Amino acid sequence: MSWKFWIALLALALVHIVILAAGFIAPYDPIQQNRDFPFAPPMRLHFIDAQGNFHLRPFVYALEYHPEASAAVPYEEDRAQVLPLRFFVRTTAVFGESSPGGSLRLFGVDTPHRIFLLGTDDYGRDQFSRLLYGGQVSLFAGLLAAALSLGLGVLLGSVSGYYASWLDQLMMRGSEIFMALPWIYLLFAVRAFLPLHLGARQSFFLVVGVIGLTGWARPSRLVRGVVLSAKHRDYVLAAKGFGASDFHILRRHVLPETFSVVLTQAALLIPQYILAEVTFSFLGLGVSEPEPSWGNMLANMQKYYVLQSYWWMFAPGLALIPVFLFYYILSENFQRSAPSQQR
């Protein structure tokens, strides 16, 4: 494995840890509205103040909102109001938000002021907090869906490859049907049968379910190919001769052969499925407002005036790029390290 692989792995681990810890790292609840700050621009962290003095503790300037100004972003930094960054702050409970009771946050500024590292959206919701909480939905939808489709793929692929009978025919023809299914229309169809108001959690599992259940076909065909070649190896035949059970042979001798194929597939499928979730939510089929997901955050970009004026609304799209890049580095390395006959 090259150094690139380890860097990518480390970076991905870091991203996932940060996103898992959104409840601590994000300064605000993702659905908390700050109606006096619609489309506030990202605040800059300063170390040097207007007088040229250096501060060890970073600070931001308070934002002044001029709604009557015709500028695209009618905000100005108020140099008179220095807001030093505070660490390990406790926020007060607000009914209706996802964290009942006050919670401990990594950083914040003195209330009633606010800090918006990545600006705010049209309701004045902190874009940085939404990015982290939204990542929980988008990244883990990808992971879960990939786990589901790989699990199914390995199960069906190995059974089908190992027993190679009418069962094999049935499964492989079935997989062809699944490969031909257009996901998005399938999700439209499934959504039409479900009750109108799905909670954020139900929509999350619906999206994961649909992506995972339709995606098993390709990995299962790859696994079947590996199993087909592995089951004729000498050591498999020898084990059979000694009277080993099918389950033992599959588990002990055949499935380990598929390991690198599965890893490569995982590294390819996860980003693909993250993108699928983002697409669904972008179209309004996934997690719905006010809960964030990267897809429904990006849905704002469908509007011309947002596209024209508020570049920070691109944040979830920009966050996707390194995540995808890291996963592709992983998949490339898995593929390179796989035994040559399985390429």
Next chain:
Amino acid sequence: MGLSSPHKMIAGVFLLGLLATAPPRLFAQPTGADDLTTQGEVGHPGGRLVASWHSEPKTLNPVSAVDLVSKELASLLHADLIHINLATQHAEAALAKSWKVSSDGKRYTLELRHGVRFSDGQPFDADDVVFSFKVYLDAKVHSPQRDLLEVGGKPIQVQKLGPYRLEFDLAAPYAAAERLFDGVAILPRHLLQKAYEDGKITEAWGLSSDPAAVAGLGPFRLKQYTPGQQVVLERNPYYWKLDSAKQRLPYLDQLVFLIVPTEDSEVIRFQAGDLDLLEKIGADNYAVLEREQTASGYRLFNLGPGLEYDFLFFNLDDLSSKHLPDISRAQEWFRLREFRQAISLAIDRDAIVRLVYRGRATPIWTQVTPGNKLWVDTAIPRPARSVEKASALLRSAGFSRRSDGTMTDSHGQPVEFSILTNPSNAPRTKMATLIQDDLSQLGMHVQLVSMEFQALMARVFDSFNYEATLLGLVSGDADPNPEINVWTSTGGTHLWAVTEPHPLAPWQSQLDRLMQLQTSQLDSRQRKATYDRVQQIVADEEPVICLVSPNVLAGAKATLGGLQPSVMRYYLLWNAEQLYWKRR
């Protein structure tokens, strides 16, 4: 765009006595017609104006036109007997050069213009008017105009007194009845009589008709229709209006409507110069355009509050024949006046104005908007938002809050309901998100459900399978008469309880009585007092919770002259015949 009931698009009524009509003047025209001389800027003939529509017209036939686009097209191709001038709000002479009202207010005698011709060159006379009203009033035709042309439960009687003289008899006195004639397009008998006699009048003049077979008395006539792309209108050379320099109107040679499905693409094409005019712009896009206004050679118009009102309402339909137990249970709350008042108090209207409309809207507490200066009751209380007062009201009605903050009713049920929105209307979707947050401060759990507009309408009008929704209505006229459909229990746009054969609450009977009363009050001060009372009941009982009235925003190229922007439909194009290109 607001929900548009067909009935509301037809102008209603408003009495200011008889207006002096332009004296008939002879003009050096081969026909020797008595044309109407208009006041206003004198322009230059020629040129082509490109505007846009979000969807295609459904028909070229004014008898069956229901959707806004078909209606706008009809208003350009056809003319009416008496027309409401949107700049002054007064009824003015159009094809009728003068009219008289009998002292009991029940008989109208109209004198038609002589020598007027349809756009195919055929002459117009009283027979065309008699024919048109026969078509509109024919119950078999199901014309949307029919309801409004019924007064006192009976259709208007039309009688020809001479080739240019007609008498209209009303069964009961009707306030400002001359406004009934506005928007009733006069049809060419020579082209449509056969279709009518064959019982096919509504099928005539479909979109595939030959443009030469379609004629009207409006400023333009159809030249070409390309499905999915554009509708091209050309100048009607026989039009009966002149400017004060005796030039025949309209000035423009062509008026083109491109079919541009979304507002965003309209704005982009307007910026690129493809479109000369934007009839209506959302507040967000207005802000984008405003920044480039000086550099880009266009003018924007912020006309202030229009006649549109956006509101939230709860399902108060009679559900006894439907099997909707959850909604029936929630209706126990919705029927409480205190509940509706508390919701109204808890909604942050100022935030809606600021965040949804960027300050270009006005908060309202009743249905008449500040844009309707003659009819608005300025004495309506405008209580500031107060979650505390709302909570107190709910407590007085038996609601309480659990230790975790959840609001529960007197049976201990948590207060949860959903609000339907249509994502195609971004402002209302945004409003719903704000309301969701506002009501969570009362401990109510509100879900937002988005669905297509047609599906939403089907729930409101047919299945009643909804709890609450946000809609907007826009009146075709400032006069209260068209509003009768909304506020009387049997009205077609009585949204919150569509099938209410008998008034369910005392205040509803009162609304019914007052709305009927104002139609027959010929004294405008008395009428105003009656309609003020209607507004007070709406503000107090909140069958719909009125939220905001958005400003009417529009834009046009700076070189376009003759514009008299109106807060009423069709904002910039209502006087299309007077628009012209300024010479550099």
